[in-house]
Amino acid sequence: MSTVKTTPEVREGWDGAAAASPSARARKRLTSPGASIAAVVIAVLWTLPTFGLLLSSFRPEEDIKGNGWWNWFTDPELTLESYNEVLFGSTTQLSTYVVNSVVITVPSVVIPVVLALLAAYAFAWMKFPFRNTLFVAVFALQIVPIQVALIPLLQIFVDTGLNGTFWPLWIAHSVFALPLAVYLLHNFMSDIPAELVEAARVDGAGHVKIFRAIMLPLVLPAIAAFGVFQFLWVWNDLLVALTFAGSTSDVAPLTARIAELVGTRGTEWHLLSAGAFVSMLVPVIVFVTMQRFFVRGLLAGSVKG
């Protein structure tokens, strides 16, 4: 301590260390056994309802209707009956709706990603009049609440005769996703050093080549991140689905059908938990396989290099 007092330079160094120390202290506190136990307790509480749902989905119909899932521990009986009914049963047939959901979701991810990539490249690397104004305008569209756009859009779809096909869903999801997609991808693309693009230009590349050979590989994490995000959003969406496809079961997705289980056909609500798990399965698979990209994509924007 005596050296600290005598030399001002060292003191300055200590001040710098002191500035970093709150985070170090916080980290120490957060890794203490008490904090770990608290974290485990919170995690268990948080997961408990989901666990209950999972357990319910394997219980027989009369048990589900009769009492809560915790009674399973006194009367353990498991069955796949609910799943069988939900997927292949004559009234529900969720398997068709799974296919519907896939058919709705995949283009609803691919279309906005492709369009947004092209737009983001133009906004980030091409010079044209009113570029900044247009970019702000695109992002400002985010302000418009989705609910405001639903009915006018529906009218357009009815007028153009698109209603009853998958097109309204594809178009609506793409439209709603585009502003954020353009904004996110633009930020990723403009983070790429200008020197890299200039080097490519000097090397003889035009815009198309730069886009394909430089941009796409470098923003792949961002594409994956946004893709996962959009996938989960569309897969779990109910509002857009109900508006544009709710009444026509031909094109309705899983979520709309599951909502109906509770609503119009209240007698089947015991199938709800199994249906929920069927619908959760795909997003979980997507997230688990892609989460490497997802996390990296979220980090890549903030941490340079």
Place this chain on the structure above:
Amino acid sequence: MATVTYDKASRIYPGQDNPAVDSLDLTIEDGEFLVLVGPSGCGKSTSLRMLAGLEEVDQGSIRIGERDVTHMPPKDRDIAMVFQNYALYPHMSVSDNMGFALKIAGTPKDEIRRRVADAAKLLDLEEYLDRKPKALSGGQRQRVAMGRAIVREPQVFLMDEPLSNLDAKLRVSTRTQIASLQRRLGITTVYVTHDQIEAMTMGDRVAVLKDGLLQQVDTPLGLFDKPQNVFVAGFIGSPAMNIATFDLVDGNATLGESSVPVPPAVSAAVKEEGSDTVTLGFRPEALEPVSSESEGGIPIVVDVIEELGADAFVYGQPAGPTSELQSDRMRSETVIARVEPRNVPAKGAKVNFRVRPGNEHFFSVKTGARIEA
């Protein structure tokens, strides 16, 4: 291989009054190594980027050989550029980085492989061809950037401070490697740097820029021996030239009790422009110690001594009775003198220097232009 001609080329950034590059007139010979040098913000990088096509040319024109490239996109100019931060494509291997331009140009695969291999051999990169840039050291990345330019066999090489990210020692060795590589390939090269030592050691000719204006183009020795104005005089040479404003009295430039004889031609020129002062510059190595009694010497109190082994430099303040006046008239804070490295004065000692006759540089006080003796 080609000449490069800047014909009154200007670049004015939108919303700015002063051009970043102001009607640059410069001809670079076939196979020449030309260095653009100047302080930061002088327009040297902009000039280079105008030649590369990365910056617009607002006035005038630029030609490569006989081709007018003023408004040509970079890809049609047949140039290769080495960037300050190398700008290697991070997702490609070294060989893909080097072959990228050839691939775009549609060169057959065998030939790409052969040319990349040749360049890699030349630059000692053979064992790294499959690596990604991330796994290379700074010096290796720099060589890959060079290699990427070499494989194209372009008409002109452009280099934008390619050594500034290397450590001091590597910079010196890479400096000579680049210079000798350029001589061997014989490709016209434009090289931008802010480091006047790099400029002096590498360039066949050196162009000094300041505030977008070309100050002087000459061989390194020409710049050193005959700087055309005060700026070039102060910029070229290390340590810097001592520059001060002297009064012209009876054929002598005097400042306090110090006095330097002035050639008649210079006196006449100064009189002609109606002035009685002259800017006098003398390099540290033009000073020699004399006995304290000798007339007209420049007395200096030694502040700092830099002993480099082969050289020794004395940094001091004027010390005579008129030292205040002398300090006011000086361009820099200190007077710098080269002394015998094995016979340096002590710190705080008072030394009398005089300017070796014939080593003075005279400049007009009004225009800053050189007055030839």
